[in-house]
Amino acid sequence: MKKLSLVTISLLSILATAQVSAATDTTGFYVGGALNKVTIDGDDFTDSQSGTGFGAYGGYNFNDWFGLEANLFATGDLGDKDIDVSAGALSFTPKFTAQINDIFSVYGKVGIASMAIVLDGNGFDEDLTGFGWTYGVGINAAVTEHLNIRVSYDVTTGELDADNNYLGLKDIDTDIKQFAVGVHYQF
Secondary structure (H helix, E strand, O other), rough: OOOHHHHHHHHHHHHHHHHHHHOOOEEEEEEEEEEEEEEEEEEEOOEEEEEEEEEEEEEEEEEOOOEEEEEEEOOOOOOOOOOEEEEEEEEEEEEEEOOOOEEEEEEEEEEEEEEEEEEEEOOOEEEEEEEEEEEEEEEEEOOOOEEEEEEEEEEEEEEEOOOOOOOOOOOEEEEEEEEEEEEEEEO
């Protein structure tokens, strides 16, 4: 988490002194990727699990303040030595943006998500799936007319049910929190 925070602060410091030569394009399609610090909290998890994940996102900005975005992320192993835990989610959200200046903008979003957690270890393999809500905030910085860097914090929350139900897991209130640094291209 400290390394991700240092990278974020360094990038924002560089951008604060940078000059964008052309007018920044804020409308149309965009697509990008992100590195995420992910934490999972659930009813039946004794401790929260955390680790690194990767994501892809994209969307369409209809104007300077409104757009629609899709976000897909997945993690590697978040568990301890006895059990492997991995997670993922696909979300769809409207996104509301406020321009601060030619370089920086802030945004907020809220929408729906499909969530999944895979538990593997101690002789069992269980998939937990369900639907929920997602919400998030972030800061976007235009590096060039089309290249953007963003820092975001998203929370996806919902009830998950076990597909095979070997462990008797049902209606598990689950939160998946992501702190992410992303880069995207604005077409």
